[in-house]
Amino acid sequence: MRSAIHFASAALALAALSFGAMPFAVAADTPDPAADAKAFQKFFTEKFPKVKLDDFVNGPYSMNEDMHRQWEEKEQFPPYDFSLDLGKEMFAKPFKNGKSYADCFPNQGIGIRQNYPTFDEKEGKVVTLELALNRCREANGEAPFSYVKDEMAALTAYMAFTSRGKPFDIKIPNDPRALEAYENGKRYFYTRRGQLNFSCASCHVQNPGERIRAEVLAPALGILNAMPIYRSEWGGMGTISRRFTTCNSQIRGVPLEPQSDEYRDLEYYLSYVSNGLPVSGPGARP
Amino acid sequence: MTTTHDGFPATRRLMLKGAASVALIGLGNLPFSVAPAFAAANDKYPEDAFKQKSDADAVKALYGKTAEPSDKVKMDAPEIAENGAVVPISVSSTLENVTSISILVAENPNALAAFYLIPAGTLPSVANRLKMAKTTNVIAIVEAGGKLYSTAKEVKVTVGGCGG
Amino acid sequence: MASTIRVRATSSGETTEVQALIQHPMDSGYVKDAKGDLIPPHFIQQLTFEHDGKNVFLADWGPAVSKDPYVKFSFKGGKKGDDLKISWVDNKGASDTTTAKIQ
CATH class of the missing domain: 1.10.760.10 (Cytochrome c-like domain)
Incomplete structure (x- = not known):
């Protein structure tokens, strides 16, 4: 079994990220969402050459065979x-x-x-x-x-x-405020916070497929395409708002109010970079 | 805690015998042959078996006998449960005349998780989802021709199904 | 209110495969609520499937069966359009029954 997050390597990788070594961190001066999305998707498909692009919407289940089998069993009569x-x-x-x-x-x-x-x-x-x-x-x-x-x-x-299988089609209109919202969301995604000092990307870009304590981390690509989800851990359904607030508490940060401007922008960014991947929600997750 | 059997009038016929067997187990030293009315033999809810802590005691309370390992009992369970609250487990058997299947989780607070009565004409195969408190053996017992056959598999649990 | 019981029963001609999902908390009695008090056990104890006037499957469950429990089995016989009656009763005496058509 692979080990949990290695703090040292995570820190190194993040350092590299902040120096612009990763493709999606490059365009800091001139925002280019289309280029971001392309680079984002390329990063994941190169990190996981065996996973088909459309399969990323199945989260941790696309990363691990034993889990995939448990998922198939669950999908026979899904809990949602x-x-x-x-x-x-x-x-x-x-x-x-x-x-x-x-x-x-x-x-x-x-x-x-x-x-x-x-x-x-x-x-x-x-x-x-x-x-x-x-x-x-x-x-x-x-x-x-x-x-x-x-x-x-x-x-x-x-x-x-009712939208299953339809590709995400998030639009950024030609309005400086839209671009700003996108940029704000992106910044939120890559900013470290909480006592654990993790960003969203620490887990869901750098370590998807790895276990953090007991859980297999989902890739950020396609993560919102599966929403809302029935999580066994929650013993029930949760929305995108719930996903964001729990993520923030799990890194021992203080969650924002659901549908605060920051979360709305975050959802905008994260959905945009998953453009083209199909809606798979509602989903079931561990 | 008492079970209401209002939805199951057919079970009443065995209520007396059931009560007798509970009393016998309480005494502990009477020969079982006197009271063959173990829960597995009828369709009354085997309350006592579900209250036992260990898998051995639960099997004794349920059937009044022990099981022998058999490769004719097949169990499909994950190596690592994605979450202890929902562990998919299925059991099937190639044995003839199967009358019941039970599934036990050795180190749960109460080992017996589920008991399935297999009437004639029903295939000896069942799938369900169980809670597991921690990494432990899951035991499947198949009753066929009046004898018990078992198999066991360890399932690793990283998130327990009993925590809040 | 909608039924707590979801059933899919499909006949292959010779056998009928039955899958059921039931909405029930299946509280084990070992979990505490937000205030730190134990949530008392609340779980389905018996579940029966009846076809053509006889039981084709009976489940006795303890609290270790997962929340919103799922079960799958198959029986010989059963035709498309036949009724399958499913009932459960829990440890507090609550119960539910539904009848599904075999497909």
Whole structure:
């Protein structure tokens, strides 16, 4: 069995990263998201030559054969089934005012997961699917849901399911604020924080497939394509908001509020660099 | 803790015998042949077997006899469980006249995890998902023609299924 | 409320393969809640599958069966369109029953 993260080598690699040795850290002066995404995907496909590009959306299961077998067994009757059905039911049920989620989204909300997050040029900010769902509720006089689990996970599970297989298609409009949001997200992704002094990239770029204590780390590429997920560790469903906040607590940092500007930008960056990879959510994870 | 059998009226016929066997195990030194009504022999919930700590005691409470290792009992379990809370385990057998399959996790707080009654016409094969507290042996027992056959496999657990 | 029982039963002509997933916490009694109090055991004890008036499978479960439990087995017989009745009862006396069509 391979060992956990070697702090020394992680530190060395990060040092290299900060000196611009890695392709996606180069373009610091002139932001070029398209080049970033290309370099990001190239990094992963070169690190894991045996894993097909589309397979990265299956997270740790794409990295390890024994786990892949357990996953296949689980997918025969996936544990997110109940949540998916609840989401379908909720999505179809009108609000008290007679309107429904379908009225808030293009194409009645069906098969559009791959377009989120979007950049709202009116607001000048990133709008995630979870945020859009709660805004839809509030616009129709309903109380917003918790961002991390249960109802929100059920709704996004259903919306992801109707978009399964569609390639991520995140757009950065020609608006300096959009580019800035992207750059902010990227900076958040590579910045170390918490008592463990890890960045998102320490685990999910430098060490995917390795174990950190008991868990096999998922690759950052395609990680959001599988959301929301049923995690055995959680004993239930979790959203992208839950994924981000738990990551921050696990490195012993202080998580931000779900759907804070930083998390919205992070989701924007991380989704953009996975453009072209298919929606695989809802997913099941250890 | 008592079991309600309201959903299973057919089980009532054996409730008395079941109670007797519980009492006997409590005394511990009476010959088992007097009370053959071990839970495995009927469809009453084997409460006592589920309460035993060790796998040996659970098997004794469940069947009143011991199992011999057999390569005709097949078990599929992961080398390393991705999470102790959900460990996929399947058991099958090439033996004839299989009447039950049980699965035990040796070092769980209570070893017996699941017992499956296999009526005539049902194939001797079952898959399920179990919790494991730590790295330990998983034991499969197949009852065929009134005898017990077993196999065991160690499953490594890195995240326990009993923690919060 | 939707049923707690999900069933997929498929006939191959000779045998019927049954997979079931049940929504249940399966609390072991060994886990503490956020306040540090033990969550009392709450788990399904018996699960039965009935086809054509007779039991084709019976499960006795302890608290070591995973949350939202899953089980798979096969039995001889069973045709497309036949009913399969599934029932469970837990240690608190709660129960649920559903009937699924074999496909």
